[in-house]
Amino acid sequence: MDVSQSIKEDMLNNQLPRGVPLRQKELSLRYGVSRIPIRDALLSLKGEGWLVPHGKAGVMIPDLNWKEAEDLWLMRAELECLLFSMAFDRIKSDDLTQAKIITQRLDKDALSLIERGELNWQFHHTLYRSAERPTLHQVVARLNIQVVRYMGFQYGPLGYKATSQYEHSQLIAMIESKDKQAALMFLRRHIEEAGRLLVSYLKQID
Amino acid sequence: MDVSQSIKEDMLNNQLPRGVPLRQKELSLRYGVSRIPIRDALLSLKGEGWLVPHGKAGVMIPDLNWKEAEDLWLMRAELECLLFSMAFDRIKSDDLTQAKIITQRLDKDALSLIERGELNWQFHHTLYRSAERPTLHQVVARLNIQVVRYMGFQYGPLGYKATSQYEHSQLIAMIESKDKQAALMFLRRHIEEAGRLLVSYLKQID
DNA sequence: CGAGTAAAAAATGTATACATTTTTTAAGGG
């Protein structure tokens, strides 16, 4: 497997320390490659928002905090609704079929956090792709990548799984009945509500 | 100077070919360093959206197109207004002073594209920073980086400079008179109008 | 003549060794 993928998994499973610089040497020993591919991975992960600079050199795993979460879900609400409205009238039945399949797969419990995050994004991605707006789509995709870092809370203490499942099916139904207005409002609430729940939890444990 | 900075400048001045893979060897000869720092620069630039993947390996300079421009200015309108509204009531007089200084500096003609882009972002950044929303701010910053690639059109054939100058002073005046509603609307129009102008021009030369 | 394929060329990916920068540590002075 690719090194940067392994680092992501370990990050999500809290196998790597937050707030202190990640040492290239350590990582190279840990993953059994030289420092060059480690450097490449760290640069990419920094670019994707998984890592942030630490002082003048080096990178670290950013702390989770309610302010960041709030911003992420705010942006998701704005941009995903925009993208969804562009896609709505052009969503293919094939896409709907696939969205249903993804929903079923999300129903299984035996999923790692990273797999669940991946599938969750694929669900939304499937609904948005017929908009054919690559640049907007890409920014939304980046947000969804960042969001994965908070999924440990959502699916752990917040018991978000059931709610999320239900809302996915609801959304599909609204698309099938071609009720654009309702679907848009529902999607916005779906995102905003998840954000509110997470933010208030994060504030509380702070 | 940093290699990635040099590459950016050359990109903006059309000194590097679009659409074909950038060769690490060539770049290493061109900038007089080995391939390792070139690789690092390319990875970072890809992460920042200056470069896109080319096939299974390598990167290339993306083509400019109206669809991307439209998305970028759409997202800017949404997110910058959001950020600006969060900042508005907390903007310090120091920030306003600095914004005025930046406006003056933008008045000079003897600026490279990259300098002009940098200053233009600094102007907006100064107005937004008191919002203290790092994550939202960072996404907006990234959009403004991407936008720089289109500045050759805006300040060349579209004669955007005078308009932009005027609008910057207007915006400052509205902040000083604490008219939030008006300032927000003005900012949105400022961004949307620039986007419309650019998009219609790009469609035309397509 | 075109499509498919295999060999060669050329590119990217990686390891090791060295250079430079940053951080840490410890010593000295206020």
Added chain:
DNA sequence: CCCTTAAAAAATGTATACATTTTTTACTCG
């Protein structure tokens, strides 16, 4: 005792050499 500062240690940054992958080229077969 704390702050400053300089030396040492440890980290990141870079160059060269080699490995692997990708792309190109040229050839064969239909």
